[in-house]
Amino acid sequence: MMLDEILQGITQNISPLSAVTLADVKRLAKIREVPKNEILVREGDYSYELYYVVKGGARAYYLKDGKTISDWFAFENDFISSIVSFFLEVPSQHYIETLEDTTFMVLQLKDIEFLCDKYHDFERLGRLSTTKTMLQLQQRIVSLQFKTSKERYDSLLEKYPKIELRAPLGDIASYLGITQETLSRLRSRKNRI
Amino acid sequence: MMLDEILQGITQNISPLSAVTLADVKRLAKIREVPKNEILVREGDYSYELYYVVKGGARAYYLKDGKTISDWFAFENDFISSIVSFFLEVPSQHYIETLEDTTFMVLQLKDIEFLCDKYHDFERLGRLSTTKTMLQLQQRIVSLQFKTSKERYDSLLEKYPKIELRAPLGDIASYLGITQETLSRLRSRKNRI
DNA sequence: ATTCATTTTTGAGTTTTATCAAAAGTAAAT
DNA sequence: ATTTACTTTTGATAAAACTCAAAAATGAAT
Numbered sequence: 001m002m003l004d005e006i007l008q009g010i011t012q013n014i015s016p017l018s019a020v021t022l023a024d025v026k027r028l029a030k031i032r033e034v035p036k037n038e039i040l041v042r043e044g045d046y047s048y049e050l051y052y053v054v055k056g057g058a059r060a061y062y063l064k065d066g067k068t069i070s071d072w073f074a075f076e077n078d079f080i081s082s083i084v085s086f087f088l089e090v091p092s093q094h095y096i097e098t099l100e101d102t103t104f105m106v107l108q109l110k111d112i113e114f115l116c117d118k119y120h121d122f123e124r125l126g127r128l129s130t131t132k133t134m135l136q137l138q139q140r141i142v143s144l145q146f147k148t149s150k151e152r153y154d155s156l157l158e159k160y161p162k163i164e165l166r167a168p169l170g171d172i173a174s175y176l177g178i179t180q181e182t183l184s185r186l187r188s189r190k191n192r193i
Numbered sequence: 194m195m196l197d198e199i200l201q202g203i204t205q206n207i208s209p210l211s212a213v214t215l216a217d218v219k220r221l222a223k224i225r226e227v228p229k230n231e232i233l234v235r236e237g238d239y240s241y242e243l244y245y246v247v248k249g250g251a252r253a254y255y256l257k258d259g260k261t262i263s264d265w266f267a268f269e270n271d272f273i274s275s276i277v278s279f280f281l282e283v284p285s286q287h288y289i290e291t292l293e294d295t296t297f298m299v300l301q302l303k304d305i306e307f308l309c310d311k312y313h314d315f316e317r318l319g320r321l322s323t324t325k326t327m328l329q330l331q332q333r334i335v336s337l338q339f340k341t342s343k344e345r346y347d348s349l350l351e352k353y354p355k356i357e358l359r360a361p362l363g364d365i366a367s368y369l370g371i372t373q374e375t376l377s378r379l380r381s382r383k384n385r386i
Numbered sequence: 387a388t389t390c391a392t393t394t395t396t397g398a399g400t401t402t403t404a405t406c407a408a409a410a411g412t413a414a415a416t
Numbered sequence: 417a418t419t420t421a422c423t424t425t426t427g428a429t430a431a432a433a434c435t436c437a438a439a440a441a442t443g444a445a446t
Binding site for chain 4: 148149178179181182185
């Protein structure tokens with residue numbers, strides 16, 4: 001069954017779960033198919049769902065001065081949520097939108113809390129996957145803090161080699177903290193070398 | 194006793210611990226007094242210690258092209274570690290240095306692992322404090338991504354109102370992703386208004 | 387194939403910030 | 417009080433990126 005493989009992938013990457021815990025997770029986790037360009041979370045929503053990308057891709061973005069600023073990309077095997085809303089239970093400042101037809105595994109906050117309460121090994125999985133995300137954010141800060149935009153673009157391409165084909169230019173540019181014009185010029189300069 | 198108050202503060206802010214767990218934490222946590230401008234972790238070190246600032250302040254920084262780039266400030270009630278080295282057990286790219294005479298509470302990685310294994314409530318505390326740090330990093334990314342340097346300086350001042358008196362200009366500037374000359378001009382422009 | 391809407395690229399001018407250099411200010415030590 | 421070392425400010429110039437505008441390219445729909 002599909003959920004089995006997905007959970008096996010997650011636990012192998014992060015931390016194992018007992019058969020009992022796994023059975024309970026399988027009972028609570030849901031698969032959701034979402035078409036391209038669909039918005040899962042809107043600004044102002046309370047978002048109680050954590051998404052794991054099984055196939056496809058999505059992005060989180062927010063609005064600043066009427067402009068769309070991408071904050072996070074998630075492709076196969078990545079988690080995505082409206083992170084602040086989900087963990088602090090406040091209205092979302094982010095939108096979450098699919099970039100392609102996407103299959104998610106979805107977990108509800110209340111179920112995650114239930115699982116964390118009931119199973120020490122699930123709490124461990126939660127701690128370690130949070131740690132992993134924290135380290136990714138840390139890398140991103142180093143990147144934004146003092147790398148040139150070209151260096152930042154190169155590291156993004158290293159993480160997501162074909163992202164140019166999966167996300168529009170403007171989304172990628174705002175993720176890098178630059179305008180799309182600048183990214184376009186960067187790209188053409190790069191290709192000439 | 195001092196450790197009691199410290200731990201009470203932490204658990205009140207994040208997640209409670211049973212008396213049994215607390216007793217074990219108290220046995221393992223150590224208080225360390227460190228004079229100003231002392232380096233606790235150097236580039237290349239393996240850093241197995243997590244620091245909690247009881248009194249004083251410290252910063253984490255790394256070197257890029259011979260320049261010092263501040264990455265994280267910690268004052269009273271903040272945690273600090275060479276985050277990547279600590280969690281991935283790889284050599285540190287960061288230095289950690291006190292900004293003032295500082296009292297830390299120190300926990301060893303092996304002790305944290307032991308406590309997480311043994312006590313579900315400690316694992317919970319670990320998960321939630323990691324979550325908290327993750328959300329702080331997330332805010333910092335939003336800040337670096339598309340706020341002006343003045344906006345970034347203002348949010349830093351909001352978090353640490355008197356930081357100008359506790360950390361040198363250059364350290365603050367690099368934390369904000371700008372040169373110290375720019376911060377100096379920013380500051381004088383600000384004061385004139 | 388043609389149209390229409392959207393995305394990407396290119397151009398010109400402006401603003402912001404970096405760089406390099408020097409001057410001014412601050413603090414500790416003799 | 418004076419020296420010394422260090423930090424902060426100021427100035428001039430250069431580089432990077434932004435803004436606004438328009439042209440070119442792409443892709444979906446008829």
